[in-house]
Amino acid sequence: MTRSHSQMVALAAPKVLVLAALSLSATSCTLAAGNIQSRTTQGATGSAAPSGASAAQRLFGQVNTLLLQKYGGLSTVDRAQLARDYQAKLDAACLPTGADCARETAYPVIEAEIDALKDDHSFFERPDEYQSFEAEATGGSRLQFGVRLAQLDGESRVVTAVIPGSAAADADLRRGDVLKTIGAAPYTYDALKKAREAGTPVTLGVQRGTGTLDVTVTSRDSSTRDLPHMTRVGSVDVIVIPTFLAGGGVADRVHELVAQANREKASGIVVDLRGNGGGNLFECDESASAFVTNFARLSRSEGGDTRTVVSMGTRLEDGRSSDSVAVPAFWTGPLSVVVDKNSASCSEFFAFEIQYSGRGPIVGETTAGVGNTATQVFPLGDVALQLTVINYVKPDGTPYPTQVKPDVPGQDDIQALTQGQDVLLTAAIQALKNAPTAVSPGANQQPGQPGTVPANNRSK
Structure with missing residues (x-):
């Protein structure tokens, strides 16, 4: 089954992450991309507020219905008590206007409530934030210069x-x-x-x-569409994946670039995930499958567990194909991956699958720290709630880490970059010398445990 992006929307990551990597490609500096598991095109399916309540109360009720019924993250906060506590705060805010209390009055109350949930992957999007997010999620247009800054x-x-x-x-x-x-x-x-x-x-x-x-x-x-691109440094191909949130086509493009690297007989590949805030989990998984023979995970939610297996650009959900790239390719040569503190969410999944499989070294900084859950965006009119709905473990029960810690630690040197020197990229290219090669697809490997060949045993 091929991908149907009209049924999916990529999700927004924690607001705090974006402040460290401001982007003029956005209409505000409050959004970055995160993981996706599924999409709803409808609003909340219920409301804790009576039909005659104020607009603020109705929105608050929708949010808390979702919070109580759909949340599948790792927070241990009592959500029912949280709703009661913040209902009192909304009552106080709406006291002067009563039944005429505007929706906007509920915004800061809801934001504070979701912050109090203590889940970095869940938050409330105001109209301008949701509009900007929708443009980026679909690869749509917006007023921008189109440049990212450090x-x-x-x-x-x-x-x-x-x-x-x-x-x-x-x-x-x-x-x-x-x-x-x-x-x-x-x-x-x-x-x-x-x-x-x-x-x-x-x-x-x-x-x-x-x-x-x-x-x-x-x-x-x-x-806003910013698809992966590749440059050559010596005999090494560098695949830059700016985001997994590009309105579709990310994984297909990664496989195209891997096929090109194979044709051009690159000596190694570096995948650059610096500043990649995440995006569509299907795109992420299928991109990673161009480098890892196969991998598996269990997604845990209120509705039970689902087993995902990914290989050669195809995702299987409980044994059934859920998505695939058009023309799969695979890289068996040396591989390294570059990350930084702004590599978040879906890019953390990518890096972890590479690291867990022993496929190649991760180079750079410890990642942002939201790489163990997936979220869903629930539109509520002109605003939206992003809510963690799933958390992940490996089939043996090993939890996904919140952060990916590099095998080769290092930091970007922005001053050096202004003189044309990319310190982390140089380190990643150097790390290829000791990187393993992969077992070719089709070899008899256990899901989630693709084989590698140590560098000193490679054929010359």
Whole structure:
């Protein structure tokens, strides 16, 4: 069965993660991508509020119905007591207006309640956040420059990625560029954000290596779709996966790139997941299956356990095909994976499957820490609730870790990047020298335990 992305929506990860990696490709700095298990296109299926209640109370009731009936995460907080506690807070907030209490009055109360659940993968999305998320989840368009930035000297000013087809790409902004001025003034991220919102041309003073240049760019509505791409460093192919949230096509593209690396006889592959906040779990699993012979897990929810097995781009749910890539490919050569503190959720699943199978070293920083659950987005009119609905273990009962700890620790050096030196990528390429090769697909392996061949036993 091939994928049907109209039935799926990728999910948003914890708001706190995004502040460390600001993105001008979003309409706000409050959303990043996370895992997906399934999608609902309807609102909450019930409400704790009577039909004559205020709009604020009705929304609060919908949220708490979902919280009580659908939550499948690892929080041990008493959710019924949580609802009672925050009902009192909503009553106090709505006291001045009574039955006319607006929906917006419930927003901060609901946000505080979901924070009190102590589940980093669950949160409430206000209208602007949900709108931005929907655009990114479907690969739709929004007003953007299309550039991702890292901090240097207290400002988000170093270009780390440019979305193809965006205004930034047309202006020839490049990874490693440093934004020094905006207009006639010293650069600030706030000034760039205002220029984006205004949609007017802005001239940026850019430092590129040891030189400087002026770049004029105007934000415009353009696609948020940011599919994997590959570059070659020497004889090594580097596959960058910016997100697993791109309106579909991520896994198919990864398999295409792996096939290309095979044809071009690359000596190794580095998969770069830095800044990848997650996305669609099907895309993540099927991408990982281009490198791991097969793997398995159990998903645990209120409705019971489901066994997932993934191999050669196909996912089986309790023995039945649920999704697959169009043309699968497989890489048997040396592999390493680069992660950082902003690699979250679905990218943590990818990295863990590589690490658990012994397929290759993970290089970089300890990941964000939300890689053991899947979430579902429940639209509630123009707002939405993201809620953890499933947690995962390996078939032997081993829980998925919240964080992936690298085999080769290291940190990005943004200052070095401005001079064209990618420290972690260099370390990942170096790590390929001791990386194992994989057993080819079709070998008799136990699910979740693909074989590898130690580096010193490889045929020359």
